[in-house]
Amino acid sequence: MLFDTHVHLNARQFDEDREEVIKRAHEAGVEYMVVVGFDRETIPLAIEIAESHDNIYAAVGWHPVDAIDMEESDLDWIKELSAHPKVVAIGEMGLDYHWDKSPVDVQKEVFRKQIELAKKVQMPIIIHNREATQDIVDILKEENAGEVGGIMHCYSGSVEIARECIEMNFYISLGGPVTFKNAKKPKEVAEAIDLDHLLVETDCPFLAPHPNRGTRNEPAYVKLVAEQVAELKGISLEEVGQTTTRNAFKLFKLDQ
Ligand SMILES: [Zn+2]
Ligand SMILES: [Zn+2]
Secondary structure, eight states: OEEEEEEOTTSGGGTTTHHHHHHHHHHTTEEEEEEEEOSTTHHHHHHHHHHTSTTEEEEEOOOGGGGGGOOHHHHHHHHHHTTSTTEEEEEEEEEEOSOOSSOHHHHHHHHHHHHHHHHHHTOOEEEEEESOHHHHHHHHHHTTGGGTOEEETTOOSOHHHHHHHHHTTEEEEEOGGGGSTTOHHHHHHHHHSOGGGEEEOOOBTSSOOTTSTTSOOOGGGHHHHHHHHHHHHTSOHHHHHHHHHHHHHHHTTOOO
16 A cells, blocks of 8 residues: 655646556555646646546645746635645645746745645645755744644655654655665665655656656656665565555545
């Protein structure tokens, strides 16, 4: 049993064979997924996919790379959608200093507004972080994001920062990079952080795990991530699957 907590099945890379990809995921034991929508194009399709499949849920938010494009009406729209029965989180949101499409101050403002919204509707948040760790941690603290908690998605930071995030009520989600031979930090995190605070994800179609690195990623490959975590912890794949699925259920409030 596996829960892929971050998929972009709404990406155009899946337009040709979306249903087959979902079928392959089920065959690989991936029973649950959250499709993440992050702009005007990807949000409606995330909702549509979640509506038409059992055990597939949606998250709605605004990506930091496109922060400059977000208008007040988009925020109202996200708030409205948060009441949809298949929407389980707000995001992805955060900061991305790799791309310079949106100025840092705009990114920060859009990030803060979404945290505020999530607190208003009492839903967990999904954090996207690229080269912005310290600013992210500072904003989460300043905005008291621990009130709702959430996910540090595709986490690639240190064990120390991971512990800080866990204290703020966040789960650490590991993706394809934990399987890369040169990825020291994600492997250290997988070893050091208790399984009760970990999740697994693909972030497909991006970041395919070894040995599929460089190809289109898909939810079935989350098994490779879970296997790597199991190996690093010296426990079974079943235990990783069960515990991380249980964690996801608790976080997304699916067990109530
Ligand atoms: Zn992301
Ligand atoms: Zn993503």
